[in-house]
Amino acid sequence: xxxxxxxxxxxxxxxxxxxxxxxxxDMNHNSMYWYRQDPGMGxxxxxxxxxxxxxxxxxVPNGYNVSxxxxxxxxxxxxSAAPSQTSVYFCASSEAGLQETQYFGPGTRLLVL
Amino acid sequence: xxxVMQIPQYQHVQEGxxxxxxxxxxxxxxxxxxxxxxxxxxxxxxIQLVKSGEVKKQKRLTFQFGEAKKNxxxxxxxxxxxxxxxxxxxxxxxxxxxxxxxxxxxxxxxVIP
Numbered sequence: 001x002x003x004x005x006x007x008x009x010x011x012x013x014x015x016x017x018x019x020x021x022x023x024x025x026d027m028n029h030n031s032m033y034w035y036r037q038d039p040g041m042g043x044x045x046x047x048x049x050x051x052x053x054x055x056x057x058x059x060v061p062n063g064y065n066v067s068x069x070x071x072x073x074x075x076x077x078x079x080s081a082a083p084s085q086t087s088v089y090f091c092a093s094s095e096a097g098l099q100e101t102q103y104f105g106p107g108t109r110l111l112v113l
Numbered sequence: 114x115x116x117v118m119q120i121p122q123y124q125h126v127q128e129g130x131x132x133x134x135x136x137x138x139x140x141x142x143x144x145x146x147x148x149x150x151x152x153x154x155x156x157x158x159x160i161q162l163v164k165s166g167e168v169k170k171q172k173r174l175t176f177q178f179g180e181a182k183k184n185x186x187x188x189x190x191x192x193x194x195x196x197x198x199x200x201x202x203x204x205x206x207x208x209x210x211x212x213x214x215x216x217x218x219x220x221x222x223x224v225i226p
Contacts, residue, residue: 040122042201042218043156059215090155098214099144099205104155 001026004105006091012111013081021076021108023091031094032074033058033102034066036087043090049074050097081112115140117204119217127225132189134220136202143212145178145185146203150219156201159187192224 007022025032033048045058049068063085065077074093078085089108094100116139126132136145144163148156160169162178162185169176175188185204189196199219206213 040218042119043203043216045214092156098212099207101146101158101161102156103158107155 003027004091004093004103006089006105006108008108009106010109012113013078014113015082017081018077018079019081020078021089021091021110022073023075023105024073025091025093025103025105026072027093027095027103028071029093029103030071030096031098031100032068033092033094033098034064034074034076035090035092036060036085037090037107038087046076046089048098081110083112086110086112115204115206115213115215117202117215117217119202119220121220122218123221123223125223125225126192128194129191132192132196132222134187134200134202134222136185136187136204136217138183138204138206138215140183140206142182142204143207144205146205146214147176147185147187148201148203149198150201151198154198159200189222192222194224194226197222197224 004025030051034046035043037043044060047066049055052071055066067075091105092102094102118137146161147159150156166180167178173190177186199221201219202217
């Protein structure tokens with residue numbers, strides 16, 4: 001099992017460009033999450049999907065949109081990237097909800113110029 | 114909202130010394146999770162504590178959950194270079210049928226050989 005995979009690993013964008021970060025899990029988990037990690041800030045939840053067909057805002061949702069494409073895949077879209085969105089983005093999944101163990105992907109390092 | 118404070122932010126120890134990181138929540142938690150992130154890596158789940166006063170051990174790691182379920186600690190005995198990384202606590206609170214998981218900012222551990 002690959003666990004949680006993310007693409008791309010690295011990305012450089014110019015301000016105003018758009019892009020989609022992809023995430024997939026092969027553990028048959030119901031819940032998936034997107035976090036951002038900034039130096040000295042820990043992990044902050046952007047959006048999550050408790051189950052297929054549902055999505056909810058986390059702590060820092062502004063500037064992002066998500067799509068739970070199916071049970072395996074959960075994508076994060078930046079419609080108009082800003083330098084403040086320079087960060088490392090982690091996707092995670094859990095069997096059923098935040099109270100369960102979360103399994104993280106390897107991360108996407110995003111630089112917005 | 115819920116806040117989770119983690120101290121210290123950094124800790125440098127000589128190999129063989131002990132290490133402790135502390136996590137304090139502004140609200141009573143339903144459980145607390147601990148994660149480890151190696152440099153350049155992604156967070157990896159270590160343990161979850163649920164009961165008041167709970168103590169769990171994993172080899173040289175000892176995890177405690179306070180009696181009031183508002184604080185927790187991770188203690189590593191006789192550190193090794195393989196312990197290098199950032200240790201995060203994540204406090205879970207629940208209410209009105211929803212859950213909130215808040216990560217501390219982490220303690221970065223350096224081990225000097």
